[in-house]
Amino acid sequence: MANRNGTAGKTKSSLDRLGGQKFVVLLVIVGLFIFFSLMSPNFRKYTTFVSILDYSYYIVLMSIGVTFPLITGGVDLSIGTGLICYSLVGGYLISFYHVPVWAGMLVTVLFGSAIGLLNGCLVALMDIPPFLVTLCTCMITRGLGSIIVGGFGITWPTAIQPGGWFRNIFKLSTASNTKIPIGIIWVVILVLVMSFVLNHTKVGRYTIGIGSNKEAARLSGVNVKAYHILAYVISGTFAGLAAIAYSAVFSTVQPGTGAGFELEAIGGAIIGGVSASGGAGTVTGSLLGVLVICLLKTGLPFIGLTANWQQNITGLVLIGAVMIDVIKKRREVK
Amino acid sequence: MGEVILTMKGIDKSFPGVHALDHVDLEVRRGEVHALMGENGAGKSTLMKVLTGIYTKDSGTITFEGKEVEFHNTREAQEAGIVIVHQELNMLGHLTVAQNIFIGREFKKGIAIDDKKMNEEAAKLFRRLNIDIDPTETMSNLTVGKQQMCEIAKAISHEAKVIVFDEPSAALTEAEIDELFKIIRDLREQQLGIIYISHRMDEIKVITDRVTVMRDGTYVGTLITSQCTKNDIINMMVGRVIYEDPKTKSMVPEGAPxxxxxxxxxxxxxxxxxxxxxxxxxxxxxxxxxxxxxxxxxxxxxxxxxxxxxxxxxxxxxxxxxxxxxxxxxxxxxxxxxxxxxxxxxxxxxxxxxxxxxxxxxxxxxxxxxxxxxxxxxxxxxxxxxxxxxxxxxxxxxxxxxxxxxxxxxxxxxxxxxxxxxxxxxxxxxxxxxxxxxxxxxxxxxxxxxxxxxxxxxxxxxxxxxxxxxxxxxxxxxxxxxxxxxxxxxxxxxxxxx
Amino acid sequence: MEALKRNPLVKKIGLNRILLVCVLIVMYIGFAITSPTFLSYSRILSAMNYVYFLGFLSLGVTFVIATGGIDFSIGPVMFCCALISGYCLTSYGVPMVPAMIISVFVGFLFGCFNGYLVAYWDIPPFIVSMASMNIAKGTASVFTKTQSVSWPQSSSAEGWYRNLIKIGNIPVGLFIFLAFAILCAVILNKTKIGRYILCLGSNTEAVRLSGVNVKRWKMAAYVICGTLVGIAAIFYVAAYTTVQPGYGDQYNNEAIAGCVMGGTSMAGGLASISGTVIGVFIIALLQEGILALGLNKNYQLIITGIIVIAAVYFDVLGRRRKN
Structure with missing residues (x-):
C-alpha cells in the first residue's frame, strides 16, 4: 500500500536517503568495537585488528555477491560450500599440476561463475525455487570439491614458497615484519564497483526490477530471464573471489567444510538492509551488516565466549532483522 | 476538436460461447476527450484490448492517422503512438519515478545509466503536464494519485498520440481528480486524442467532449456531451431489453425478524x-x-x-x-x-x-x-x-x-x-x-x-x-x-x- | 502408457509409486550385479540403519512441505537433539529414558520456534531454516563444549536402547519406522490436523475464509516435523552411537529428496507418506550402493542434489502443463 500522506512520504524518503538502517548498523559496529576494546586489552592490539580483517575478507566478498540474488527475491545458499570447492580445485591445480598461481586463481573464480550460471539457469529458466536449487548445488559443490582433490586438504603455496606472492594480495609484510592489511583496498574497490553496478547500470536496475515487480519489468521489455541469471552469476563469481581470499588467509583448505559461511554472508546482507522479500538493498549496507557478524565472530572469544556463541547470535540477529522488516511492512499497511 | 485520428469500424470479436463485440464503431478526433461508457460487461475493455493489440479482432478495420493498422501486441501499439493507462498500476515500487518511466529504454552514458538525463527528461515531462513530482522520489512513497500521474507521464514519453484512460479516477481523491482533469485538458490542448473510460456520470459531463455508449457488446450511439443530459446517457446504457421474469414484489413475509x-x-x-x-x-x-x-x-x-x-x-x-x-x-x-x-x-x-x-x-x-x-x-x-x-x-x-x-x-x-x-x-x-x-x-x-x-x-x-x-x-x-x-x-x- | 494409467489397480496405488518401486528394485539388482557383497544380509542391515533416522526426518519434512513451506534445519537440529540429550546422559548422569525424552523435547522446541516464526510472523521459511540451522549447531556446540558425544555401547548397562533398531539380526527399527509411517499417514489423511495442513498448502486463503485458524495449523506442521526430528536423533545414535557437533547438513537434502521423490509437491497441498517411505528406501539404498561400489560419500551428495532438482523440475513441469 502506498503511503497516502504526501508529507509523511517525503520525510521517510529523506531518512531513507541518509540510509537510516545503515546508520544504525554503523553505530552498532562502532559500539561493538568500543565494547570489545574496553573488555579485552588483547582486542586493542594492531595484530588483532589485522587478523579480524583476515577472517572477514571472504565473508565480505560473499556478502557483496549474494546481495544480487537476494535483491531479486531469491537466495544463494551454495556460496559457502562452493567457496571451499573452488579453492580446493584451484589449489589442486597449482600444487599437483604445477599450474601458475595466476591461472589457478582464474580457474577458481571462473568455476564460481560457472556454478552461478548453473544456479541462475535452474532458477530463471526452469522455475525451480531458488533456495532448493542452491541447497542442492551447495551439496553438489561440497561433494565435487572432495572428489576432485581426492578427499585431502589442499595447501596453496605458502608465503615463502614460489607463487606465494598471492598471499600478499591481502596482507603485505614489511621488512620489520609489520603486516599491512592491504586487502581493505580491494574490498573497498569491489564495494565501490558493485555499488556502481547496482545503482548505475542496467544490470543493477533490472536486478532491482525483478525483485520489485518481475511482471512489470517483463512487460516493459526487459529481458528478465537473462538478468535473473546474471544475478546468480555475480553471486557465484564473488564466491570465487572469496575463495581466493580464503586461500590466502588459511594455510590449508579442508574438503567438507564451508557449510555455514553462506549464512554469515546472507545474514550480514539482510542485517544491512537487503529485504528478505527482494527489491531493496545496497552493497554498502551488506558490507556494514556483514562487518557486524565478523566483529561478533572474532570479538566474542576475547570476552571469554567460544565462537559457537556467535552461531547462535548470528541466527537470532538474522531473525531479529527480518522481524523488524515485517513490523515495518505491517505498519505501512495500516 | 481537430481532424479524425482514429477510427474503429465494424469491430467484431467472439470468444467461445460469447459474442463480446458485435460490429462496434468508435471515432476519436485530435484534441478531443471521448468518453466510452457502458455497464459492466458491455465490452469497453475488450474494445480497448483489440485497439492495443492484446486481442486480435475477428473482423472490422482500425484506421490510425489515415492508415489501416493492426497491432499484434502492446509494444507495436505503443510504438505507433497508442498507449493505455491501466486502472491497476504496473509500477516497480523500489525504483524512483524517473527510473520507472524509462525502464527498459534507459539513457546510457558508456556502460552507466545516465540517471541525470533521465531525471531531466522526466522533469521535462512533468513540466509539460504541469505536475509537481520529484523524479528522484521512490515510487512506493507516492500516493496512488501521484503514481497514476507517473503512468500518464510514462505514456506520454512514448510520443503518444492517442491515450486510453481506463477508469483513471477509481482510486483517486477529489483533489487528485482535479489535478488529473487539468492534465487531461492540457493534453487536449496539445491535440492528443483521449479515450476516457469511466462510470462516473459527473466526470463525463465535466471533462469529455463526446460520449460513445456500448451495451452488451454492441454500439448504441455517440452523443455530444454538452448537448445531452445524464438521463439520455443512462437510457442508452440500460436500453429497453425485456428481462426474464423480474420479481415484482418482495417475497419476505411481513414482520420477518x-x-x-x-x-x-x-x-x-x-x-x-x-x-x-x-x-x-x-x-x-x-x-x-x-x-x-x-x-x-x-x-x-x-x-x-x-x-x-x-x-x-x-x-x-x-x-x-x-x-x-x-x-x-x-x-x-x-x-x-x-x-x-x-x-x-x-x-x-x-x-x-x-x-x-x-x-x-x-x-x-x-x-x-x-x-x-x-x-x-x-x-x-x-x-x-x-x-x-x-x-x-x-x-x-x-x-x-x-x-x-x-x-x-x-x-x-x-x-x-x-x-x-x-x-x-x-x-x-x-x-x-x-x-x-x-x-x-x-x-x-x-x-x-x-x-x-x-x-x-x-x-x-x-x-x-x-x-x-x-x-x-x-x-x-x-x-x-x-x-x-x-x-x-x-x-x-x-x-x-x- | 495411457491404458496403464487408466487401469483401476494402477490408479489406486498411483503410477508414481509403482514406478518408484520399480526404480528401487532395478537399483537393487544393479548394485547386486556390480558388487557381489551387496546381497549379504549385513549390507541390508547396514542400509537399514540409514533408513531409520532418515525416514523420520523425511516423514517430518513431508508435513512441512505439504503446507507449501520448507525446513532445511532438520539435519543440524537432529544432531543438536542427539548431542544435548547425549551430553545429559553421559556427563550429567541422566538416565536413558529421560534422555530420550529430552531429545524429542528439543526437537519439539525447534519445531515450535520455526513454526511460530513462519506462521505468525510471515518470515520466509528458508530464512527461518537458515537461522535455526545455525542456532541448532551453535547451541549444540556450546552445550557440549564442542566435544563429540558417544552414546553407550550395546554391551554397557544402558545399551538396551540400541535394541530399538536391531535385536540380534531382527531389524526391529524397520517395524518401528513403518509403524510411525502408518501413524503419519493416518494423521495426514484421516485427522483434522492433516486435512487442514493439506488444504492450506493448496489454498491458504480459501481455508482461512472457511473460518479455519490457518496460522495454528501451519505452525502444527512444523511442530510435528520438529518432534519427528527429535525421534530421528534417537535412531541415529542407536545406529551410530557417536555424534559430532557442527554437522548434519547433508541429511537435509537427503530427507527432502526422499520426500519430493515420493510425490510430495514443493508447491504444497499434495503429500504422500507411502511415497516418502519408498523415497527414503531409495536414498538409503543409493548410499549403501555407492559405498559398495567403493565410492565415497561425496558422490552421494552430488547424486542426491541432482535427484532433488530433477524431481522438483518434474513437479514444476506437471503444474505448468495443467495450467
Whole structure:
C-alpha cells in the first residue's frame, strides 16, 4: 500500500536517503568495537585488528555477491560450500599440476561463475525455487570439491614458497615484519564497483526490477530471464573471489567444510538492509551488516565466549532483522 | 476538436460461447476527450484490448492517422503512438519515478545509466503536464494519485498520440481528480486524442467532449456531451431489453425478524459508514458499479479484512468479528467472487471441500469419519443437483457452476443462516445460472437470509426482495423491488458526489 | 502408457509409486550385479540403519512441505537433539529414558520456534531454516563444549536402547519406522490436523475464509516435523552411537529428496507418506550402493542434489502443463 500522506512520504524518503538502517548498523559496529576494546586489552592490539580483517575478507566478498540474488527475491545458499570447492580445485591445480598461481586463481573464480550460471539457469529458466536449487548445488559443490582433490586438504603455496606472492594480495609484510592489511583496498574497490553496478547500470536496475515487480519489468521489455541469471552469476563469481581470499588467509583448505559461511554472508546482507522479500538493498549496507557478524565472530572469544556463541547470535540477529522488516511492512499497511 | 485520428469500424470479436463485440464503431478526433461508457460487461475493455493489440479482432478495420493498422501486441501499439493507462498500476515500487518511466529504454552514458538525463527528461515531462513530482522520489512513497500521474507521464514519453484512460479516477481523491482533469485538458490542448473510460456520470459531463455508449457488446450511439443530459446517457446504457421474469414484489413475509444489522461500518476508503439490515428469508441485492465497495463491505463484515469501526448485530445481539473464524461461528457464510482463489481448494475432493468449515462435526475421536463425510457430501450433491460422477471427484474437474454449488454446500453444511453471495453467477453458463437462482430462492424460502452482490442488472431485478445501491464506498439508496427500475438503480449507482 | 494409467489397480496405488518401486528394485539388482557383497544380509542391515533416522526426518519434512513451506534445519537440529540429550546422559548422569525424552523435547522446541516464526510472523521459511540451522549447531556446540558425544555401547548397562533398531539380526527399527509411517499417514489423511495442513498448502486463503485458524495449523506442521526430528536423533545414535557437533547438513537434502521423490509437491497441498517411505528406501539404498561400489560419500551428495532438482523440475513441469 502506498503511503497516502504526501508529507509523511517525503520525510521517510529523506531518512531513507541518509540510509537510516545503515546508520544504525554503523553505530552498532562502532559500539561493538568500543565494547570489545574496553573488555579485552588483547582486542586493542594492531595484530588483532589485522587478523579480524583476515577472517572477514571472504565473508565480505560473499556478502557483496549474494546481495544480487537476494535483491531479486531469491537466495544463494551454495556460496559457502562452493567457496571451499573452488579453492580446493584451484589449489589442486597449482600444487599437483604445477599450474601458475595466476591461472589457478582464474580457474577458481571462473568455476564460481560457472556454478552461478548453473544456479541462475535452474532458477530463471526452469522455475525451480531458488533456495532448493542452491541447497542442492551447495551439496553438489561440497561433494565435487572432495572428489576432485581426492578427499585431502589442499595447501596453496605458502608465503615463502614460489607463487606465494598471492598471499600478499591481502596482507603485505614489511621488512620489520609489520603486516599491512592491504586487502581493505580491494574490498573497498569491489564495494565501490558493485555499488556502481547496482545503482548505475542496467544490470543493477533490472536486478532491482525483478525483485520489485518481475511482471512489470517483463512487460516493459526487459529481458528478465537473462538478468535473473546474471544475478546468480555475480553471486557465484564473488564466491570465487572469496575463495581466493580464503586461500590466502588459511594455510590449508579442508574438503567438507564451508557449510555455514553462506549464512554469515546472507545474514550480514539482510542485517544491512537487503529485504528478505527482494527489491531493496545496497552493497554498502551488506558490507556494514556483514562487518557486524565478523566483529561478533572474532570479538566474542576475547570476552571469554567460544565462537559457537556467535552461531547462535548470528541466527537470532538474522531473525531479529527480518522481524523488524515485517513490523515495518505491517505498519505501512495500516 | 481537430481532424479524425482514429477510427474503429465494424469491430467484431467472439470468444467461445460469447459474442463480446458485435460490429462496434468508435471515432476519436485530435484534441478531443471521448468518453466510452457502458455497464459492466458491455465490452469497453475488450474494445480497448483489440485497439492495443492484446486481442486480435475477428473482423472490422482500425484506421490510425489515415492508415489501416493492426497491432499484434502492446509494444507495436505503443510504438505507433497508442498507449493505455491501466486502472491497476504496473509500477516497480523500489525504483524512483524517473527510473520507472524509462525502464527498459534507459539513457546510457558508456556502460552507466545516465540517471541525470533521465531525471531531466522526466522533469521535462512533468513540466509539460504541469505536475509537481520529484523524479528522484521512490515510487512506493507516492500516493496512488501521484503514481497514476507517473503512468500518464510514462505514456506520454512514448510520443503518444492517442491515450486510453481506463477508469483513471477509481482510486483517486477529489483533489487528485482535479489535478488529473487539468492534465487531461492540457493534453487536449496539445491535440492528443483521449479515450476516457469511466462510470462516473459527473466526470463525463465535466471533462469529455463526446460520449460513445456500448451495451452488451454492441454500439448504441455517440452523443455530444454538452448537448445531452445524464438521463439520455443512462437510457442508452440500460436500453429497453425485456428481462426474464423480474420479481415484482418482495417475497419476505411481513414482520420477518432482522437477522443481521450493520451499523456505521468503516473499512478503508471503499467502505464508509455502511449501515443496513437483513431480514430472515430475504434476498438483499447489493447493486453498484465496479469498484463501488460492495465486495469490500462483504469482506469487512466477514472479518476477512480489518475494519476501522462499526457494529454488527446478529439476531439482535452485538457480535465481535475480527476474523473469518468469528464470522463463521456466528453463522455467516461468504461465497467469494473469485472462487478459485478464495472459495475452493481445487486439488481436493468435493467431500473434503464440503466439510472444510464443519470438520469438527465429522470427527470420531481424532479421526475423520469419511463415511459420514461422504454421505453428507452426497446429500448435498443430490439436493443441489451438482453434476459429478462422485463425491471423491477433485473439484478442479468440475465446471464453474458445479464448483459454485460445492461452495454453497460448504456453507449449508455449516448451517449458516446468513449467506453472502458475491457475484454468484460470474463465469457460469446460462443453464447453471438458472439452477443457482432456483437454489437461492429455495434457500430464502427456507428462512436463510441472503446478501447477493451482483453487477448484472438482470440478476439484481430478478432475485432481490430489496436492493441496496452503493457508490464510491457509500450506500446511496435502498429500493424495494416493487419500486425498483434499472434507471433508478443506475441513477443511484452513478450519483454525483459533491 | 495411457491404458496403464487408466487401469483401476494402477490408479489406486498411483503410477508414481509403482514406478518408484520399480526404480528401487532395478537399483537393487544393479548394485547386486556390480558388487557381489551387496546381497549379504549385513549390507541390508547396514542400509537399514540409514533408513531409520532418515525416514523420520523425511516423514517430518513431508508435513512441512505439504503446507507449501520448507525446513532445511532438520539435519543440524537432529544432531543438536542427539548431542544435548547425549551430553545429559553421559556427563550429567541422566538416565536413558529421560534422555530420550529430552531429545524429542528439543526437537519439539525447534519445531515450535520455526513454526511460530513462519506462521505468525510471515518470515520466509528458508530464512527461518537458515537461522535455526545455525542456532541448532551453535547451541549444540556450546552445550557440549564442542566435544563429540558417544552414546553407550550395546554391551554397557544402558545399551538396551540400541535394541530399538536391531535385536540380534531382527531389524526391529524397520517395524518401528513403518509403524510411525502408518501413524503419519493416518494423521495426514484421516485427522483434522492433516486435512487442514493439506488444504492450506493448496489454498491458504480459501481455508482461512472457511473460518479455519490457518496460522495454528501451519505452525502444527512444523511442530510435528520438529518432534519427528527429535525421534530421528534417537535412531541415529542407536545406529551410530557417536555424534559430532557442527554437522548434519547433508541429511537435509537427503530427507527432502526422499520426500519430493515420493510425490510430495514443493508447491504444497499434495503429500504422500507411502511415497516418502519408498523415497527414503531409495536414498538409503543409493548410499549403501555407492559405498559398495567403493565410492565415497561425496558422490552421494552430488547424486542426491541432482535427484532433488530433477524431481522438483518434474513437479514444476506437471503444474505448468495443467495450467
Amino acid at each position: 432482522v437477522v443481521l444489522r450493520v451499523e456505521n461500518l468503516n473499512a478503508g476508503k471503499m467502505v464508509q459508514n455502511v449501515s443496513f439490515q437483513l431480514h430472515k428469508g430475504e434476498i438483499l441485492g447489493f447493486s453498484g458499479l465496479m469498484g463501488a465497495g460492495r465486495t469490500e463491505t462483504a469482506r469487512a463484515i466477514f472479518g476477512a479484512d480489518p475494519k476501522q469501526s462499526g457494529d454488527i448485530y446478529v439476531n439482535g445481539e452485538k457480535v465481535v468479528i475480527n476474523s473469518p473464524e468469528d464470522a463463521v461461528k456466528h453463522g455467516i457464510g461468504y461465497l467469494s467472487e473469485d472462487r478459485k482463489r478464495f472459495g475452493i481448494v481445487v486439488q481436493k475432493t468435493i467431500a473434503e471441500n464440503t466439510t472444510l468449515a464443519t470438520l469438527k462435526e465429522f470427527l470420531n475421536g481424532i479421526f475423520i469419519n469419511k463415511k459420514k463425510e461422504n454421505q453428507v457430501a452426497q446429500q448435498y450433491v443430490d439436493s443441489l443437483a451438482t453434476k459429478t460422477p462422485g463425491v471423491d471427484q477433485l473439484v478442479v474437474n468440475l465446471s464453474g457452476g458445479n464448483q459454485q454449488k460445492v461452495v454453497i454446500a460448504k456453507w449449508l453444511a455449516r448451517n449458516s443462516d446468513i449467506l453472502i453471495f458475491d457475484e454468484p453467477t460470474r463465469g457460469i453458463d446460462v443453464g447453471a445460472k438458472n439452477e443457482i437462482y432456483k437454489l437461492m430462492n429455495r434457500l430464502a424460502s427456507e428462512g436463510k437470509a441472503i446478501i447477493m452482490i451482483s453487477s448484472e442488472m438482470t440478476e439484481i431485478l430478478r432475485m432481490s426482495d430489496r436492493i441496496v445501491v452503493m457508490c464510491e464506498g457509500k450506500i446511496t439508496g435502498e429500493l424495494d423491488i416493487a419500486e425498483a427500475t434499472q434507471e433508478k438503480i443506475m441513477n443511484l449507482a452513478t450519483r454525483e458526489i459533491s
